[in-house]
């Protein structure tokens with residue numbers, strides 16, 4: 050080619066380069082500037098002429114070409130710029146976006162290696178115009194966009210009305226964890242909903258851009274976080290499946306989408322007749338077109354032919370997609386430190402009179418806060434969901450700590466209940482490692498029983514009534530009352546229930562009560578400063594609440610949805626809002642203040658609750674606690690309970706026994722699953738029926754740790770004995786143990802420690818071997834009937850009494866052991882003789898007591914026995930399913946209804962020693 054022609058060709062390339070080749074502006078400018086500078090220099094020196102300057106022009110062109118090649122490397126690094134050869138390596142940099150994508154090469158004579166880079170993500174759309182259905186070029190461009198963008202940052206969408214298998218080779222991207230390939234719609238309905246969702250997406254990102262010209266890439270760079278996703282929307286066989294409305298929606302998205310990260314790749318099949326009302330030209334106006342033909346032409350550079358890259362084999366596409374999916378799954382999610390959201394240390398504490406406002410994360414540049422109790426917003430309660438491991442627990446920690454950092458315990462009190470095994474709230478209570486506790490916390494429940502949660506809600510309903518009575522004379526709400534009585538202390542109460550759906554897993558009374566209480570508190574609590582935050586992995590299965598969906602969920606306008614299935618997303622947000630399924634990484638959530646309406650979705654990076662920041666917040670709160678603050682009431686459902694948990698109660702009982710030596714003594718059995726928590730037991734008084742029967746197998750999976758099996762029946766029996774012994778400070782009691790146990794059982798279950806402890810309390814335990822059982826029963830019976838003066842209270846411990854058999858053999862006087870036992874049960878209490886017996890078999894218990902009910906034992910602790918037996922022996926309709934570490938306690942005379950208890954665990958030597966060290970006289 051003659052030099053002037055070459056110069057002209059390269060010049061043309063250069064002229065259009067800035068626009069057409071998408072050359073990085075700086076590099077392009079530099080190249081152009083070089084040419085101009087040379088021209089100017091030449092002209093200044095008076096030596097320039099068209100002919101004489103030919104060599105210089107060539108040199109400039111060569112230099113410009115070098116700049117171009119370099120620019121290409123910068124613009125579309127790695128695979129995007131090179132013809133496809135080896136399997137690609139996905140880009141690790143999450144900020145990288147394929148703003149330019151290689152489509153092929155330019156047919157510039159003598160310069161065969163000038164690539165055609167088409168602008169795409171963040172910049173433009175592309176129409177691939179063809180007379181056939183070949184999707185190869187579309188796949189090539191899409192794949193290059195995918196590998197040229199940070200792994201996991203580009204999501205593909207598609208519309209495939211002729212079912213050509215659009216994106217079939219990209220299937221690995223569909224995997225749930227990667228989630229980079231969304232549903233490929235095929236019907237006009239699919240198209241309509243896809244375009245609507247994308248429109249909402251563009252509107253939302255436009256709001257983040259706040260009218261500035263900055264594109265999504267710019268936003269990401271500005272926040273330092275790879276916020277939002279880029280989207281590439283492929284449409285096959287356009288205009289098939291479109292109508293006037295969808296064509297108009299597409300046209301709008303083509304204009305507004307790219308700057309918001311939404312670019313389209315439209316395969317325009319010229320063979321397809323436009324449907325009625327669809328104006329193809331109008332719909333695609335202004336979009337770059339790569340027109341298939343001989344040669345291929347690109348609309349931005351119409352005079353230069355384009356040589357498309359050969360199609361990429363499907364196998365290579367799938368390999369590349371797999372690599373991107375894997376890299377995306379391995380990507381660390383972005384981190385937003387909680388400390389970035391907190392008020393600076395020393396900031397003045399806030400008042401909750403007008404509401405509370407809690408920073409939780411960031412959306413774009415904006416800090417996102419949850420506001421509760423605000424009069425204008427009228428948003429009072431929060432619903433949170435997310436699949437396992439997506440960041441729900443982290444969110445709860447952020448919420449609790451950010452709230453506590455702002456509001457003191459006189460402004461906010463927290464009721465924190467975790468219905469599953471979890472450690473979310475652990476650090477908020479005092480532990481042996483760290484004695485501090487969160488003063489804002491009133492109640493903390495880990496692995497909480499449903500009963501306990503309902504008892505707490507019941508307590509809150511009581512608090513609601515109390516507040517209503519106080520506030521009513523001043524008006525109808527907390528803010529009014531606090532404005533008129535500025536010195537009043539009336540904190541807002543925030544109830545957080547994690548895995549609240551467990552409340553509704555059974556169709557029983559607890560479930561009904563829970564639903565009623567939650568509904569009442571959600572509806573009416575607001576006026577008196579009571580707010581609910583309910584969190585769950587799944588709410589789609591909660592029938593009790595769903596039946597009243599319009600009622601209760603409407604009271605939870607604030608929805609926080611972590612990544613979940615589309616079904617769960619619809620359940621928690623709105624039936625038309627599956628967007629939580631599209632979240633990209635754990636810790637990213639949709640925060641929606643409009644009861645889940647899709648156009649109100651806000652994507653938020655929730656702060657990371659790192660333990661250092663949490664510790665600092667908690668420590669600060671603890672140090673600033675008002676004098677006399679009480680630690681939270683802590684219920685740990687999975688932990689064993691010992692008498693060490695009931696020291697104050699035992700002190701009170703001991704003092705009462707001194708004051709009223711003839712009154713009954715309380716044998717403590719376990720911790721009642723109630724609010725407030727209390728040690729519960731049975732009174733042993735000089736009245737008929739004052740015995741205790743423990744029924745059912747006592748072994749369980751031991752939460753006590755390395756000891757293996759622990760026997761709750763024996764644990765409860767020991768607790769009763771020790772607590773009774775402590776209530777005989779004058780030593781006016783004696784203890785007898787019928788030793789019917791198997792070899793080694795006494796040692797394993799702490800009975801040895803019991804003897805040791807009672808001895809030190811001055812009340813030695815007398816052991817009666819099985820062989821002497823009959824004679825001992827007769828001796829006791831005689832003692833009871835003797836008219837001798839007042840004798841010591843006698844507690845008979847009879848573990849595994851059913852091992853003694855039916856006791857029905859008759860002696861020479863035609864009296865059986867059983868007859869004697871029944872006489873002791875009947876007449877013993879009046880003479881201060883009480884039995885604490887354990888029967889593993891309910892059948893033998895009935896046998897011993899007699900079916901004619903001539904003898905009754907008032908106190909019953911049910912362990913592993915059936916519901917039928919429970920109803921039978923308690924005479925009370927109650928739902929009971931044996932559970933680890935739980936028993937059902939009933940005292941026919943004293944309790945209105947049976948109570949679930951955590952029975953005391955068997956004594957250890959450490960427990961016994963600790964009890965001996967207590968100063969029992971201290972009050």
Ligand SMILES: Nc1ncnc2c1ncn2[C@@H]1O[C@H](COP(=O)(O)OP(=O)(O)OP(=O)(O)O)[C@@H](O)[C@H]1O
Nearest residue numbers: 435436437438439440441442443635636655656657
């Ligand atoms: N916003 C976040 N920023 C950074 N890391 C996070 C964020 N949210 C969660 N993570 C991390 O992800 C992991 C799982 O989070 P988390 O325990 O909160 O999930 P979850 O949904 O509560 O899970 P589960 O239901 O199993 O309790 C944790 O290691 C946590 O540190």
